[in-house]
Amino acid sequence: MRYVRLGEVPAKRHVQVWHDGNGDGGPGRRLLVEEVLGYEGFSGNESILYHLHSPCRIADAAEFVPIRREEWTPDAHVHRLADANAVVPGGDPVTGRRLLMWNADIEAHVCKPTDPMPGFYRNGEGDEVVYIHRGEGKLRTQFGPLRYRERDYVVIPRGTTHRWEPDGDSEQFWLMFHTPGEIETPNRYRNRYGQLLEHAPFSQRDFHGPIQLETHDEEGEFEVVVRVRDGHQTYVLDRHPFDVVGWDGYVYPYTFNADDFEPRAGRLHLPPPAHQTFQGPNFVICTFAPRMLDWDPEAVVLPYHHSNIQSEEVMFYADGDYAARKGVDVGMITLHPSGLPHGPQPGAVERAIGATRTDELAVMWDTFRPLRLASLWSDLDRPDYAYSWNPDRTGSGVA
Numbered sequence: 312m313r314y315v316r317l318g319e320v321p322a323k324r325h326v327q328v329w330h331d332g333n334g335d336g337g338p339g340r341r342l343l344v345e346e347v348l349g350y351e352g353f354s355g356n357e358s359i360l361y362h363l364h365s366p367c368r369i370a371d372a373a374e375f376v377p378i379r380r381e382e383w384t385p386d387a388h389v390h391r392l393a394d395a396n397a398v399v400p401g402g403d404p405v406t407g408r409r410l411l412m413w414n415a416d417i418e419a420h421v422c423k424p425t426d427p428m429p430g431f432y433r434n435g436e437g438d439e440v441v442y443i444h445r446g447e448g449k450l451r452t453q454f455g456p457l458r459y460r461e462r463d464y465v466v467i468p469r470g471t472t473h474r475w476e477p478d479g480d481s482e483q484f485w486l487m488f489h490t491p492g493e494i495e496t497p498n499r500y501r502n503r504y505g506q507l508l509e510h511a512p513f514s515q516r517d518f519h520g521p522i523q524l525e526t527h528d529e530e531g532e533f534e535v536v537v538r539v540r541d542g543h544q545t546y547v548l549d550r551h552p553f554d555v556v557g558w559d560g561y562v563y564p565y566t567f568n569a570d571d572f573e574p575r576a577g578r579l580h581l582p583p584p585a586h587q588t589f590q591g592p593n594f595v596i597c598t599f600a601p602r603m604l605d606w607d608p609e610a611v612v613l614p615y616h617h618s619n620i621q622s623e624e625v626m627f628y629a630d631g632d633y634a635a636r637k638g639v640d641v642g643m644i645t646l647h648p649s650g651l652p653h654g655p656q657p658g659a660v661e662r663a664i665g666a667t668r669t670d671e672l673a674v675m676w677d678t679f680r681p682l683r684l685a686s687l688w689s690d691l692d693r694p695d696y697a698y699s700w701n702p703d704r705t706g707s708g709v710a
Contacts, residue, residue, distance in 0.1 A: 358560025455521025
């Protein structure tokens with residue numbers, strides 16, 4: 312990400328910074344508390360924040376609740392389809408997360424919050440990406456607020472204290488990803504200085520971080536839930552956590568809208584890496600955006616059959632008409648696990664010949680280590696999907 316600076320920031324790091332809240336040089340003048348928030352010890356990207364009070368200050372260390380994951384182990388290793396539309400809304404943006412799948416590198420949740428957050432949240436052991444399928448509202452953070460809307464990816468670096476405030480009259484339907492690694496734009500899109508290249512499918516102008524600060528100097532009781540050690544630790548603060556009067560650096564939350572992804576097209580079909588949007592450790596996130604199709608008169612415009620020898624491919628269908636998939640609608644998710652070939656279903660290729668563009672929008676995550684399915688998937692599973700490539704057989708029987 313690019314360098315950003317907001318609020319009161321001194322000319323040099325690690326020097327005295329005095330804040331005069333009243334502007335009169337009186338007893339209200341105080342020395343600000345500097346906090347370095349960074350990756351890889353002191354070797355990765357970082358931001359420096361200036362607080363009115365110590366960010367270490369707590370009034371009470373309350374309950375620690377371990378994260379419990381209930382796994383569903385199917386009887387058969389087959390392609391799967393789940394209907395996320397059937398997930399019942401409920402909870403707040405933290406308690407309402409419903410785990411779909413996970414491995415050591417990534418967790419994927421569906422969240423349809425209906426309740427306001429009672430306090431604040433901070434992920435202390437991973438970055439988060441939230442895809443806003445439905446809904447709009449505001450994400451408040453110590454770096455400043457962000458507006459979010461449909462088709463936004465909201466990227467939240469670890470260590471960011473925040474609170475989701477969905478608009479009251481807006482249906483919320485989110486995909487939420489957690490990774491113990493770091494969310495980045497793909498290496499091949501960046502030059503050696505970190506700037507996005509001309510041939511990347513987006514530019515720095517498409518990424519939107521905070522543009523103003525909201526500084527709170529308030530006493531009271533403020534609950535912060537922190538994800539740490541594979542659990543949630545609740546703290547009670549006696550000062551508002553958003554007491555930052557200035558910050559600068561390269562680490563901060565931001566949004567990127569799928570409509571700003573500039574899709575690539577070729578004379579013949581391009582493989583899925585052409586749609587890559589983010590990378591993490593042993594996984595990628597891709598945006599399949601509406602685009603022109605291949606223009607060679609002999610081109611097969613749908614994806615060719617391929618075998619996921621080393622990866623698991625998961626696709627969330629966000630909008631449009633899915634020509635390559637039978638029985639798949641908006642809000643559904645396909646899982647094509649490793650070891651099995653997959654591709655367009657019978658008749659799809661023939662029907663697509665002559666098409667010049669697609670209106671599909673989908674979010675895909677590919678992992679390079681096997682995924683474990685949560686019990687929620689068993690509730691949403693459509694077992695007929697495994698047989699949809701065989702026109703001579705339909706019916707369930709797959710568990």
